[in-house]
Each structure stands twice: as structure tokens, then as C-alpha cells.
Amino acid sequence: MIDPATASAEVDLAAYRHNLTAIAELVAPAEVMAVIKADAYGHGMLACARAARAAGIGWLGVVTLAEASAVRGDGDSGRLLAWMFGPDEDLAPAVADDVDLGVHDADQLNRVVAAAATCGKTARIHLKVDTGLSRNGCPIARWPALCAAAAEAEQAGAVEVVGVWSHFIASDDLELSATADQLVCFERAVEQARQADLEPIRHLANSAGALQVPESRFELVRVGIASYGVDPGEEIAAAHGVPLKPVMRLRAQLVNVKRVGAGTAVSYGATWTAPADTVLGLVPLGYADGVPRHASNLAEVEVNGRRCPIRGRICMDQFVVDLGPGASDQVGDEVTLFGGSSSPSAEDWAEVCGTIGYEIVTRVGTRVPRNHRGGEQGG
Numbered sequence: 001m002i003d004p005a006t007a008s009a010e011v012d013l014a015a016y017r018h019n020l021t022a023i024a025e026l027v028a029p030a031e032v033m034a035v036i037k038a039d040a041y042g043h044g045m046l047a048c049a050r051a052a053r054a055a056g057i058g059w060l061g062v063v064t065l066a067e068a069s070a071v072r073g074d075g076d077s078g079r080l081l082a083w084m085f086g087p088d089e090d091l092a093p094a095v096a097d098d099v100d101l102g103v104h105d106a107d108q109l110n111r112v113v114a115a116a117a118t119c120g121k122t123a124r125i126h127l128k129v130d131t132g133l134s135r136n137g138c139p140i141a142r143w144p145a146l147c148a149a150a151a152e153a154e155q156a157g158a159v160e161v162v163g164v165w166s167h168f169i170a171s172d173d174l175e176l177s178a179t180a181d182q183l184v185c186f187e188r189a190v191e192q193a194r195q196a197d198l199e200p201i202r203h204l205a206n207s208a209g210a211l212q213v214p215e216s217r218f219e220l221v222r223v224g225i226a227s228y229g230v231d232p233g234e235e236i237a238a239a240h241g242v243p244l245k246p247v248m249r250l251r252a253q254l255v256n257v258k259r260v261g262a263g264t265a266v267s268y269g270a271t272w273t274a275p276a277d278t279v280l281g282l283v284p285l286g287y288a289d290g291v292p293r294h295a296s297n298l299a300e301v302e303v304n305g306r307r308c309p310i311r312g313r314i315c316m317d318q319f320v321v322d323l324g325p326g327a328s329d330q331v332g333d334e335v336t337l338f339g340g341s342s343s344p345s346a347e348d349w350a351e352v353c354g355t356i357g358y359e360i361v362t363r364v365g366t367r368v369p370r371n372h373r374g375g376e377q378g379g
Contacts, residue, residue, distance in 0.1 A: 004369045007252035007285050010339070011043050014374030015245035017055040019227045022242045024057070027210050030217040033059035033081065033203065035224035037067060042290075042362045043228055043248055046074045047372045052227075053078060061222055065089055068099045081126060084136065091115035091123075100124040100162055104138045109149055113158040125150065126163035127193065127200070131185040132178060133169050143189055147196035154198070163220070164193050164200040171209035171216070172233030179213060208232040211240045229339075230346050230357035246346070248361055249339035250368070253332050254303070256282035257323070266320050267312025272297055274311075279327040281308070283335050286317040290363035291337070298352040302336040302343035303329055 002008070024032045034057045040048035049060055049071050059079045062068050068082040082094060083102030092115040094101060103109050103125045116123040127150055130137030138146045153159045166186050169178040186204050193200055202218035207226035209216045212233075229246040231237050237244045257279060260266075264274045281303065287293045296313040301321055308321040323329050336343035338360065346360040353360070 001367050001369055002284070002289070004371060005253065006255070007289070008369045008371045009042070009364050010249040010251060011047065011370050011372045012245070012247050012249070012374050013047060013051040013372055015229060016043070016048060016051050016227060016247045017374075019229055019242075019244050019247070020052060020055045020057055020223065022244075023207075023210060023221075023223050023226060024055075026240065026242055027205075027214075027217045027221050030210075031059060031220045032057050032210075033061045033220055033222045034227055035061040035222050036071075037061065037063040037224070038362050041225060041228050041358065042364045044370045044372060046070065047370075047375065049074065049076055051375065059220065061224075065091075065094050065099070068094055069097065072097045072099065083126070083128070092118045095119045095121065095123045098124070100126055102126050102128050102136075102165070103150070104128040104130075104136045104146075105142070106146060106149055109146065109153060109159075113153050116158045122157055123159045124162045125159050126165050126203075127161060127198075129164065129166050129186065129189040131166040131182040131189070131204075133167050135167070137166060140185065140189070144192050144196070147193045147198060151196040151198055161193075161198045161200050163203055164190050164198070165203045168204065168206055168209050168213075168216070171206060171213055172236060174212065179209070179216075183213075183216060206232070208236055211236050211242060225358050228361060230361060246339040248346070248364070249343075250285075250337040250364060251340070252283050252285050252335050252337070254281045254329060254335060255284045255318075255331060257327075257329055257331055265312075267296075267315060269313055271313055272311045274322075276325065278325045279323040279329070280311065281321045281323045281327075281329060281333075281335070283319050283321060283337075284317065285337070285368070286315045286319060288316045289365040289368050291319065292349070292353045292355070292360070292363070294353040294355075295349060299337075299349055300344050302340055304333060305342055307344070 034052035039045045063084045081100040095115045096119045128137045170176045203220035205216040205221040210221035229244045300307045311322045338346045346357040349360045350357045
């Protein structure tokens with residue numbers, strides 16, 4: 001673990017609550033599921049779970065059973081959905097903990113039924129239909145049979161079919177026809193479920209869908225990246241009246257400052273050479289901490305209110321920035337990689353790296369300490 005004074009990810013839980021509340025107001029009367037998978041996209045799962053509940057969010061969403069178990073172990077007893085598990089995982093603990101489970105085929109349904117019998121209680125399930133993403137989700141051709149089997153299990157008291165759900169392919173880009181096509185497919189799947197005497201809630205919208213596809217909100221929306229203050233597309237949130245606040249600020253101290261002459265090569269491979277005399281600063285974070293190596297010679301950071309470019313290759317534990325020939329910065333001065341008021345954003349880093357903001361925040365490594373603030377409702 002890096003010393004928190006040297007580098008840390010500052011997580012503003014008040015901003016997180018703000019984002020969730022703003023989105024909840026937009027999508028009402030639909031409910032919001034706060035997706036806290038992957039350690040809350042790198043922000044700290046348990047702290048964000050508590051903050052989401054404090055904001056009045058009735059649903060939490062995770063991927064793995066281990067994540068669900070950790071949330072329950074933290075004392076949470078609200079609605080909680082987990083939707084991915086392997087063929088050898090024991091489902092009984094999740095059923096016993098009242099964790100809703102995603103189900104997309106007959107084998108999974110049978111395993112949930114067996115787990116319910118082991119626990120002596122009714123399991124809560126959400127049937128997932130594949131409307132075009134081609135990941136998990138029941139193929140349309142097998143969907144009626146899965147609905148019928150789930151209805152039979154529900155009549156026997158083994159399960160309660162809480163929801164029917166799916167996932168958008170490209171709700172951030174409405175110029176593509178996929179979103180409209182998926183809506184039609186999803187509504188047909190819901191009707192087939194109802195024909196099997198199921199009465200599920202419906203959830204299809206992710207962050208982008210919740211913001212800009214109102215017909216996809218149904219009874220529940222799943223909000224992940226937008227809740228962390230990262231726009232799921234190009235200015236989607238602002239265009240729909242939701243002013244997102246960045247939740248994570250990745251920062252560090254300068255640990256070395258040196259003046260170098262023209263012609264000095266910087267970092268591995270000598271991919272940058274100083275064209276003139278300048279001052280360099282050393283930042284104690286690297287690709288082992290989630291700083292993308294692809295950002296070498298491309299990204300910028302903020303030092304004392306100004307943007308400074310990264311020079312040379314980003315190393316495992318450190319990288320170099322060009323402070324400029326007249327710099328008076330000193331060891332110990334603050335560096336903000338992203339998330340500050342005058343720094344680049346996670347989206348800026350994503351653009352120069354050819355990726356998405358999701359990856360920038362989620363990949364921040366475990367040796368970078370998380371400093372949560374604003375945990376109290378008035379924080």
C-alpha cells in the first residue's frame with residue numbers, strides 16, 4: 001500500500017449521493033439500482049453501498065456472489081442483485097442471505113431451485129433475456145421454455161420471479177438502430193413472460209439508457225458509471241439536465257524535482273527528449289497502480305493550477321511530467337491526475353488512451369489507498 005500522503009484516490013461520497021439523487025429525480029417514478037460491482041468501479045464498494053442507501057436507493061447491483069456476500073457482511077439487508085456465477089459455485093449462501101440472482105438458462109434455474117430447497121426458503125430471481133448483446137441472457141428461441149420452467153418453480157414455491165431484464169448494446173449512441181431494436185425485442189420477451197403467468201418488474205436501462213432513453217426506464221434502471229460522475233457518452237448527462245460531479249480525484253505528491261538540459265532523454269526507451277532546458281517532476285504512480293501506459297507522452301496532469309504534460313514512458317511505479325523551464329514547484333507539491341476542479345477528467349484520459357472513462361477509474365490499483373470523505377449525509 002502506498003502511504004496516503006504520497007498518493008491516494010480521494011472519493012467524495014457527497015458527490016456520489018448527489019449524482020444518484022439527480023438521476024433518481026430524472027427517472028422517477030422508476031427506481032434506481034446503484035451498481036457497485038468491481039469495488040464500485042474502483043471507488044470502494046462498501047463505502048459506496050452505504051452512501052447509496054443513505055441517498056434512499058432501494059436496490060444495489062453486483063456481479064459476483066463474493067461481492068454480494070461482502071455487502072451482506074457489512075450489515076446491508078436491502079434489495080441486492082448478483083448476476084454472474086460459475087457452474088461450480090454454491091448458490092445456497094446467496095439464497096440464505098436474500099440475494100436476488102440473475103438466471104439465464106434452465107441449468108441455472110435448476111441450481112437455484114436446489115439451493116432454495118437446501119435453505120428452506122424461496123429464492124428471488126431475475127430472468128435475463130438476450131436482446132442482442134450476445135453475452136449472457138437467454139436466447140430468444142429458448143426464452144418461452146425458460147419462462148415456463150420459472151413459472152412452474154414459482155408455483156411450487158421454490159422461486160419468486162422478481163424481474164425480467166436485459167442489457168443495451170449502444171444506448172450511448174442513438175444514431176445506431178440497436179437501442180430501438182432491443183426495446184422491441186425486450187417488450188416482446190416481457191409479454192411472453194406474462195403469458196407464462198409471471199408478473200416481473202422490468203429493467204433494461206444502464207446509465208446512458210436511464211439518461212437519454214426514457215422509454216427504457218420501466219420500473220427500474222441500473223446506474224453504474226454515471227453515479228461516479230463519469231459521463232457514459234459525449235455530454236449525455238448535461239444534455240439531459242443532470243450535472244454530474246466527479247467522485248474520484250486521483251492525486252499524488254511530487255517526490256522529485258530536477259532541472260535538465262536540452263537533449264536530455266526521459267524514461268525508458270528515450271521516447272521523449274527535452275528540446276530545451278526545463279524542469280521535470282516525478283509522480284509516484286505507474287501502470288501497477290492503474291495509470292495507463294498508453295498515456296505516455298499524451299496525457300496531462302494538474303500541478304499548482306496548471307496543466308503539465310507527461311513526458312516519456314509511464315513506468316510501473318512512477319512517471320515524469322514537464323513542469324516547464326520557469327517552474328518553481330517543489331517536492332511535496334500536489335499533483336492531480338484526474339477529477340479535480342482544474343485538472344483533466346477521467347474522460348480526458350480515456351480520450352488520449354483510446355478507451356472509456358469506465359476503465360480509467362476502475363483500473364486504479366489496490367495499493368492506491370482510498371480516502372472516503374463526505375460519508376455523513378450532510379458531508
